[in-house]
């Protein structure tokens with residue numbers, strides 16, 4: 211007898227049921243589930259879990275913490291950030307705060323009241339999520355406006371405490387957006403499902419083996435920028451391996467995942483039944499029916515399965531804004547904070563480039579995994595803390611800098627848009643001397659522009675880099691910073707900063723001491739430092755990361771400028787909290803192969819390139835199709851995975867195959883086709899072969915990418931297209947062409963009232979045929 215002594219939440223239970231199903235089969239599992247249900251209902255009745263207002267207890271540190279964050283946000287504006295960067299900084303601080311608070315809420319429940327009904331409900335996974343608990347007892351946090359922009363004023367109270375009038379008004383935007391989206395977007399995603407169903411409803415499994423030896427090469431699914439979307443072992447599960455025709459189960463998928471590429475059969479390469487024009491898939495090309503974890507049965511309507519698998523998440527996700535009430539959930543770059551105060555040292559050269567970060571600070575993007583250490587001294591003993599950061603990390607600290615406890619050292623993006631896509635272009639000549647980590651030799655980098663204050667005018671100087679050799683000297687004894695008007699006194703100074711060099715604000719000069727002003731050192735004596743206040747502006751020549759890009763007119767260098775002179779402007783992007791409402795139009799554009807996606811153009815240029823290389827049009831068409839199929843699947847997966855939706859590639863392949871199966875006739879030759887006709891590739895090939903054999907002039911064609919609507923309307927026959935949309939046009943065209951309907955799909959059978967050619971009706975339909 212098996213015995214599991216552990217806590218079963220929804221995820222565990224799901225795993226357990228899968229385990230049962232794999233081990234004992236369907237019948238036994240049903241019995242087990244029946245007993246689960248009895249057990250669950252029984253104990254749920256006895257427990258009598260209910261909800262009272264006293265159960266909503268906030269963690270004690272909350273108000274102090276919120277106040278501290280709000281003070282920090284108010285104090286941390288520096289003169290150099292532009293509007294959007296200030297906003298970004300505020301958003302970062304608050305979303306960080308509400309994350310911390312969320313953890314505090316969980317901690318509080320766990321330690322004071324582990325049987326709290328709210329806590330139990332959220333953690334069982336049955337109802338509600340942590341985001342909702344956070345809103346109930348923590349703080350509601352940042353809200354979005356109807357355009358998806360994040361409002362910089364957060365709702366600091368929770369539902370338990372009650373919202374102030376201002377907070378209530380702030381919440382309104384998101385709440386209303388939730389309502390409107392649910393009402394309007396469900397219709398849009400429903401229409402997407404309908405189109406998908408219409409384009410794929412006649413795709414059925416009708417044969418066991420089409421006998422093809424063609425397949426697709428699967429590897430880790432990555433974006434063109436190299437971000438992993440789906441690992442190979444997940445993509446392999448339930449496929450059929452070529453050339454052995456062996457089905458890949460979880461175990462085999464795992465062992466194959468070490469390979470770079472694996473050739474498998476796919477609905478994309480299934481050989482169609484010539485003459486019938488039907489888009490069937492054979493059992494082996496399809497592989498597993500993912501609902502059962504077994505080879506798909508002959509007669510399964512895999513087209514409908516694909517359409518529903520792709521359409522359903524859209525409907526689901528439209529309601530997400532509604533459930534969260536417009537509160538911004540998570541989505542933060544992860545930050546590395548110093549665990550102890552001390553001095554930071556880079557031990558090796560770090561290649562990278564300077565950037566202006568999204569909050570207007572100077573950052574340094576590292577091109578490879580880098581290491582640094584913080585040296586702290588406690589009780590006269592030097593302690594060393596080592597840090598390792600991956601490539602693409604943005605460092606916020608320099609060599610030799612004093613670090614405060616919890617100071618941000620670096621951040622690295624979690625989402626794919628932030629991974630540095632320009633890695634390779636910047637590799638040359640950027641080896642940095644670790645001693646002066648900011649003395650980058652790379653040309654494409656951030657340049658600071660210093661606006662030095664004068665009595666009535668400002669001097670512009672862009673020759674020096676920010677913080678250049680600022681840590682040239684050592685600070686041995688205490689130094690104090692005073693803020694003056696133009697001059698800043700630092701008493702007991704033993705800092706050896708050369709005259710004319712710059713010091714910038716928030717630089718850790720020594721333990722617990724940061725400079726308050728940015729400025730240029732004008733004089734220094736034993737006891738004080740003269741600082742001429744300066745305003746620093748960083749200019750990115752290239753738009754690395756999501757930072758702002760600036761165009762500056764630098765002709766004025768070294769000139770005296772009157773106040774208010776136009777220097778240049780910033781181009782920046784503001785972060786938008788992405789939800790499916792933003793995602794749906796993107797998915798729609800891809801499935802409809804709209805010109806905005808650039809996919810069709812890309813395919814034609816690939817095709818032309820291959821023809822120029824000397825391939826015949828048949829091979830070039832096939833290669834162009836393969837390339838575009840891969841790209842299309844990748845783009846669609848990207849859009850869905852953005853929302854955390856996992857869809858198996860197989861479903862997408864079934865749909866994409868419908869979009870990439872036809873060619874456009876350029877020249878008809880001696881064939882019965884007309885230029886502009888769209889016919890299946892196989893048909894065009896057959897025509898060519900026949901014409902060649904007869905010694906007649908061959909036709910020429912090129913690949914086309916057809917959107918799902920057009921593809922559904924282009925189908926052979928009139929029953930299915932006419933009942934889809936544009937009925938009059940379809941009927942007119944079909945009657946002019948004297949089209950016959952082969953009555954192969956599900957829709958046609960429904961319309962004619964025949965038994966469906968799928969499932970158990972499959973055999974009947976074969977007999978009938």
Ligand SMILES: [Zn+2]
Nearest residue numbers: 420480492495
């Ligand atoms: Zn096949």
